[in-house]
Amino acid sequence: MNIYQHFRPEEREFIDQVFGWKEYVETSYSARLSDFLDPREQQIVKSFFGMQSEVKCDFFGGFEGAERQRALIYPDYMEATQNEFQITLFELEYAKKFVRIEHRQVLGSLMSLGLKRGKYGDILLAEEQVQFLAAAEVAEYVKLQLDSIGRAGISLKEIPLHRAVGQEERWHEVAVTISSMRLDVIVSALYNISRQKSQLYIQQGKAKVNWAAVENPSFMCGEGDVLSIRGLGRAKIVTVEGKTKKDKWRVIAGRKK
Template structure:
């Protein structure tokens, strides 16, 4: 059976990596820790491990509420511990009276240091308090290089994972009737824009499906897909409930509050 038929073509590269991790655990009989995975990658890896007796799987990213998590694939004799995930929680200190920092500022600064997105997890904002989680192996690099965000001088302080900001996700569910499951059609429904304007957002690179940028308005969406639209927030296809008598699709979409 062709395993790739169950996934999108653009997911093949990740699937190949994941199959390599699983095989290494089985061959070497030792655990394998991945970088941070987004929720879609976690879902794929979970499906690939399936009922493998020789390879088990757990995810952890600092708390149960975070999105991005590292995966530990391990043989049946191994008992995972929190320390195995090699996570470090940081708090950012900055002159709060004079500047305002947001999620995008932190993300942009970390990326500008030359770090791969896979090396850090969620960025957590609670009022003026900002934390982020990173792979422990980049601690020395962060400490030596993270000194500014924009024009502001900043510093980072290590915290215990017990001090992590915990924010629960809330999804507001709405029902729609749409002519097809094409991405541009669903974007128009979710954003309450015309299909033409939805296509403009796609062409401008403002759309992500399952955390990856796309310009393919003709892509057929599936149950469980996450749609991110810059300026409009995030939505998740909670269920596809079949067709009406007029051959239109009934779907439920959750919008992140």
């Protein structure tokens, strides 16, 4: 069976990576730690490790409910602990009375350091507190290089993982029955807009799937995908329950603004 047929063509490189991780663990009898993965990547990794596998896989993103998580792949005779995920939590110190820092500013500043997105976990904001998670192997570099967010001067303080602030994200669960897993069909159903309007949003570059811009309305979505439509908010495909008797797809999703 060709494993690639179950995934998107653009995901082939990542699938090859996962194959490599599994092979490494099987041959070296030692653990392999990934970068931070988005929900879709986590879904792909999970599909490789069944209950009967001699190789196990756990996920952790620094706190319970983290969206971006590292995967730890290890032989079944080993025990995984949180320390093995090698995650550092930083909190920003800045002039809180005079400056407001937003999520996009933090991400932009982090990406300007020249590291790939996979080295960073979730960015957490709660009132005046701003935190982000990073892979421990780049923590010292980030601490030395990051001294401003936007126009605000900042310094970084490393704090224990248990002090991560709650996201307080409230997802509203919805169940939809749709004719296709095409992006335009799903956007239309989840955001309660017409198919024509959903196609327009996508073609105008306002749609993202797993944080990557998608301008093709016929793009096929799957379980674990996170959608973002500029001006309409975010949604995630939690479960694809299969087809109904009328050959429609039943999908459980989450919506938030």
